[in-house]
Amino acid sequence: MSQKKKNKIYRQPLPNRFVHWGVAISIIMLIITGIGQMPVYGRYLIVQPLGTKWLTSYEITLLVHYFFAATLLFFTTYHIVYHVMKKEFDIWPKKGDVKGSYLIIKAMILGQKEPPSEKYLPEQRIAYLYFVISIGLVIVTGVIKVIKNIMGVQPTNGILFWGAQLHNLATVMVILGVVMHLAAFIVKENRKLLPGMFTGYVDEEYVKERHSLWYKELKKRYEKQS
Amino acid sequence: MSEKISRRTFLKRSTVAGATAGMLLATKTPGYAQTDKSDENTLIGSLIDLTKCDGCAAYDTPLCVTACRQKNEHRFPQPQKPIKDYWPQKKHEDWSNEKDRTDRLTPYNWTYVEKVQVNWNGKTKDVAIPRRCMHCLDAPCQKLCPFGVIEKTKHGAVKIDENFCMGGAKCRAVCPWDIPQRQAGVGLYMKLVPELAGGGVMYKCDMCADLLEEGKSPACETACPRGAIEFGPYEQIRKKAYERAKEIDGFIYGDVENSGTLTLYVSDVPFDKIDEAIEAKKKAENDTRFGRPHMKPEIENMLETTHGYMLATLIAPIAGAAAAGITAYKVLSGQKKKEGEKQHESKEEK
Incomplete structure (x- = not known):
């Protein structure tokens, strides 16, 4: 526990928060501008709210889309390289996570005590995998789309068709993922995680109770250090 | 007439596009990165x-x-x-x-x-x-x-x-x-x-x-x-x-x-x-x-304006990897330094 604060545990170091919010802003802007690449705003936004006229321009939304595609690539690459170098794989799914998620959700519904968890809950690790797949697909198809737009590059009809279809599919997957991610905070127990993504700290009591395996590990590490 | 300029622009564009796309994709998916030039015959x-x-x-x-x-x-x-x-x-x-x-x-x-x-x-x-x-x-x-x-x-x-x-x-x-x-x-x-x-x-x-x-x-x-x-x-x-x-x-x-x-x-x-x-x-x-x-x-052509952004998109992962590398290196070397100091202190105590 390198960062100390009374009754608090340092859960999300600065690089994690940097990546989380960077990816979040990039994805929100990519969704907004990506929808702008579909014939949507011009048709459905009958009343144009102040400052949103640019959304109806395919050219402007494409340029803004490119900008946030670049930021998304920056943050995702940063995330991968940083955690691989530090050998931190706490959020990577483990065997038994599906069953573990079921047990936690069941315990929450029935008001029972949850099984002990590590730094991340099994359902958080599964959600992470879901984001890896959907964001990965959106990035791969997005890069193909960027390349096909280069002047002089003529993609095959198949690449063009499947690039567009899979990019659209991946976008829907990402939107669903974001909705599920936010919906997780409807559950009261999960709300205690929220400060972690703002200040980095969560309540020690919360960690002790819900992430007891991680708490034990932290304690052991702390004792070793001191 | 714009014959010379047009031709030069066309070839230059095809070469740059071909090289970039080829570098990125053609090695894995031959045929994707065709340029206008390669299509000229058909x-x-x-x-x-x-x-x-x-x-x-x-x-x-x-x-x-x-x-x-x-x-x-x-x-x-x-x-x-x-x-x-x-x-x-x-x-x-x-x-x-x-x-x-x-x-x-x-x-x-x-x-x-x-x-x-x-x-x-x-x-x-x-x-x-x-x-x-x-x-x-x-x-x-x-x-x-x-x-x-x-x-x-x-x-x-x-x-x-x-x-x-x-x-x-x-x-x-x-x-x-x-x-x-x-x-x-x-x-x-x-x-x-x-x-x-x-x-x-x-x-x-x-x-x-x-x-x-x-x-x-x-x-x-x-x-x-x-x-x-x-x-x-x-x-x-x-x-x-x-x-x-x-x-x-x-x-x-x-x-x-x-x-x-x-x-x-x-x-x-x-x-x-x-x-x-x-x-x-x-x-x-x-x-x-x-x-x-x-x-x-x-x-x-409205796609002309996207060139600079395309470059940014391709550079972004390199920048992300570099930034992550520097941050991770600093954190890891900081940890090692701390551990070293601790070991040194414990030796002195002994």
Whole structure:
């Protein structure tokens, strides 16, 4: 526990928060501008709210889309390289996570005590995998789309068709993922995680109770250090 | 004439694009990163000589228009009526009651001849301009269709898949000439949720792709009695266009416009004058609907503006990896330093 604060545990170091919010802003802007690449705003936004006229321009939304595609690539690459170098794989799914998620959700519904968890809950690790797949697909198809737009590059009809279809599919997957991610905070127990993504700290009591395996590990590490 | 500049730009662009795309993709997916240059052998271009076209003055309808309509009649839309509005808008695009119109582009008329009078060199000249899809080398409509349902044939013809088009009309919005025309009440969207999404199907000239596939000439060329429309291998057509322009001390349209198209017009009057005449005629007729394209010279391809952003997109992962590498290194070396100090302290205590 390198960062100390009374009754608090340092859960999300600065690089994690940097990546989380960077990816979040990039994805929100990519969704907004990506929808702008579909014939949507011009048709459905009958009343144009102040400052949103640019959304109806395919050219402007494409340029803004490119900008946030670049930021998304920056943050995702940063995330991968940083955690691989530090050998931190706490959020990577483990065997038994599906069953573990079921047990936690069941315990929450029935008001029972949850099984002990590590730094991340099994359902958080599964959600992470879901984001890896959907964001990965959106990035791969997005890069193909960027390349096909280069002047002089003529993609095959198949690449063009499947690039567009899979990019659209991946976008829907990402939107669903974001909705599920936010919906997780409807559950009261999960709300205690929220400060972690703002200040980095969560309540020690919360960690002790819900992430007891991680708490034990932290304690052991702390004792070793001191 | 812009022969040298155009050619240089074309080759430069093809080389840069080919190298970049090749570097990124071609090693894994051969055939993806084809450049315009590699396509040159199969591309079919067309030359429309405005000094020859008289708009078939002796006929009610120009023969190229009639031939095109007859050839494509079986593909014309048959909308289900009553046609609903594009909710929440209170409008829809319906040309089914104007099927016989031949004076503009509609879903039922994929080519037409614009007739204008142009003042040039102190004389007034009648000019007849057959208009249809230009079949761009870098077609924004094809590249930016959100569903990827616009194809390019091996001959370079840009072809909308009528079975999968949702009629969002983005292709028209990104086309500098607003060529594709929409008919509501037909197509895939009618099988989904027509009340809420979709707008019909977009229609336009496909260069008679089926005839080209069979080695035959497109209908408009075959029907033209004055030899004003000529199709052929792109490079030959291009060469011929420049020779003809030199011969008549004239002008070319379509070679640099929208970064190059397969359709090259040759005229003995400048195209900005023709464009002025078209716009004046439309204004006089109070015609604001789609289907009578302008002829503004040297218009840019909207994909040109994305080049810098493309570079940024490719650099971003490198920057991300570098930033992560530096941060992780600093954190790890900081940890090691701390551990070292601790070990040192504990040794001293002993």
